[in-house]
Amino acid sequence: MRRRTFLEFTAALGAGATVAWSGPAAAHPKLDLIVAAEGAGDFTTIQAAIDAAPSGATTPYVIGVRPGTYLGQVIVPAGKTFLELRGLGRAPADVVIADDRANGTLKPDGTPWGTSGSASVTLNGADFRATNLTFANLFDEAAHPEIANRQAVAVLTRADRLVFDRVRFLANQDTLYLNSTAAGVIARAYLRDCYVEGDVDFIFGRATAVLDRCRVHSLDRGTSPNGYVTAPSTDLGNPHGLLFSRCRLTSDAPAATVYLGRPWHPSNDPNAVGQTIIRESWIGAHIGATAWSDFGTWPWAEARLAEHRNFGPGALVTPDRPQLTRDEAATTEIADFLRGADDWSLECTGH
Structure with missing residues (x-):
């Protein structure tokens, strides 16, 4: 199995050329707090700044983060609304927020953290925004062969109306967990010009999420299948569910060794009929003629998986790759996914 070593992982944290960015973030007119690892700000840790932010805010409360690597688990409570973390470097790689635990890593009491507990960053507060920074889970698989459950989440979202703008998400298995507070509860997230990498099920969950003009990179595990x-x-x-619009799906893995996805039924929930739609996106050769996979006993053909007008060497049209009809495509635009009863998509994205 060929997964990234710890040295390769930490090198990736500073790889400014991972994806092409349009330039440094625009200066924000007002920063409420500044986090600086070297001590020149209001706080030296992300969690301390979040703890100091007001609860129940109805307008953005902006925490500027100066360049550096900030280690340690971060949790945004449900009561901390309208928080914004804004990286103050020239590129997302300049600010890294990370932790290093996995599902099977043991807590001080001897029990495992579990997948949700492994998250480097957990977002429970509505209307959260992150801009121009990196979230990572640095769990070193090679250094821990004794840990079988290696799901290691970089970011877990549970709240509604979340925005990620020019953000990188780095991990291996289960990188980005897009969730909600309970089954049947809708929570929306919008990712614009972001970079997400991983190998197995690395964008997953029951949230409604749009990835708009993002790069989605599948790591080469050296296995077949290489991942999902x-x-x-x-x-x-x-x-x-999950919508990918005008994205680039890339990989260094061999041709036709990666699947676009598989339907996850947590606790064998029959009502978890997953949806992934990929449209107007470039797909590399790592995706083959059969792009979807069963998940245990749950067949992919019974889930809501489809494509529309994709292109690139991996954008094949076969009987095993369902395509949206023109009418279906007309009702699966970005605004359709995000609008909701509050017209949030019109407000946050311009769609």
Whole structure:
């Protein structure tokens, strides 16, 4: 099995050329707090700044983060609304927020953290925003052969109306866990010009999420299959799951060794009929003629998995790769996924 070593992982944290960015983030007119690892700000840790932020905010409360690597688990409580973490470097690689635990890593009491507990960053507060920074889980698989459950989440989202703008998400298995507070509860997230990398089920969960003009990179595990990009668990009552629009799906893995996804049914929930739609996106040769996979006893053909007008060497049209009809495509635009009863998509994305 060929997964990234710890040295390769830490080198990736500073790889400014991982994806092409349009330039440094625009200066924000007001920063409420500044975090600086070297001590020149209001706080030296991300969690301390979050703890100091007001609860129940109804307007953005902006925490500027100066360049550096900030280690330690970060949790945004449900009461901390309208928080924004804004990287103050020239590129997302300049600010790294990371931890290093996995599902099977043991807590001080001797019990495992579990997948949700492994998250480097957990977002429970609505209207959160992150800009121009990196979230990572640095769990070193090679250094821990004794740990069988290696799911290691970089970011777990549970809240509604989240925005990630020019953010990198780095891990191996289960990188980005897009969730909600309970089955049947809709929570929306919008990712614009972001970079997400991993290998197994690395974009997964029941949230409604849009990845707009993002790069989605599958790591080469040296196995076949090499991995799965998505593992949606969208509730049957939710018409909108994961949408990839105008993205680039890339990999260094051999041709036709990676799947676009497989349907996840947590606790064998029959109502978790996952949805992944990939449209107008460039797909590399790592995706083959059969792009979707069963998940245990749950067949992919019974989930809501489809493509529309993709291109690139891996954008094949075969009987095993369902395509949206023109009418279906007309109702699966970005605004359809994010709008909701509050017209949030119109406000946050301009769509």
